[in-house]
Amino acid sequence: MPRETDTRGALLPLLHGLQEEFGYIDDALVPHVAEALNLSRADVHGVVTFYHDFRRRPPARHTVRLCRAESCQARGGNAIEQAAVERLGTPMGTTRSDGEVALEAVYCVGLCATGPNAIINGKIVSRLDGPKLDRLLEQGTG
Ligand code: FES
Structure with missing residues (x-):
């Protein structure tokens, strides 16, 4: 089982990858990310909303x-x-x-x-x- 520091360390790269793939971090992805990294939804949501680089809606054209x-x-x-x-x-x-x-x-x-x-x-x-x-x-x- 990965240590908590390992999963937290994987969170930002994973979120950046999702945003690169989809253009933004859809709220519906948060539970899946949390489950995959054994973190709480609040942890993931907190990171997504803290960093202004993460978009929560599709970007404008x-x-x-x-x-x-x-x-x-x-x-x-x-x-x-x-x-x-x-x-x-x-x-x-x-x-x-x-x-x-x-x-x-x-x-x-x-x-x-x-x-x-x-x-x-x-x-x-x-x-x-x-x-x-x-x-x-x-x-x-x-
Ligand atoms: S004030 Fe420096 S580029 Fe606008």
Whole structure:
């Protein structure tokens, strides 16, 4: 029988593997993971909800992450956020009800001199302005 430290050590790799396979950790998987590792459901649920990297719902098809850190804000980030909220039809920090797009904040992507910055579908976009945002959104997230 595996020691408790062995099964706890296996929990994170297993959860990461499930998320990689399915895109998220469905709540229905929690009892199965708990049973497989001889842990309580509360233990597994606690880990899934503690780490923000674990998604509990299917990911949005498109993700728009706007830099909300100081330098990008000084370079027009608030106007970009307002434009994104209006264009995408979902408040900051949410996924639109149709599941198509998520609008999220990031806090500095290390390119402060070329802000405002965003990460759109995993690609960093610098010197973002309203027209550029519209163009990018029409290309991939409209
Ligand atoms: S503050 Fe936005 S990239 Fe650094």
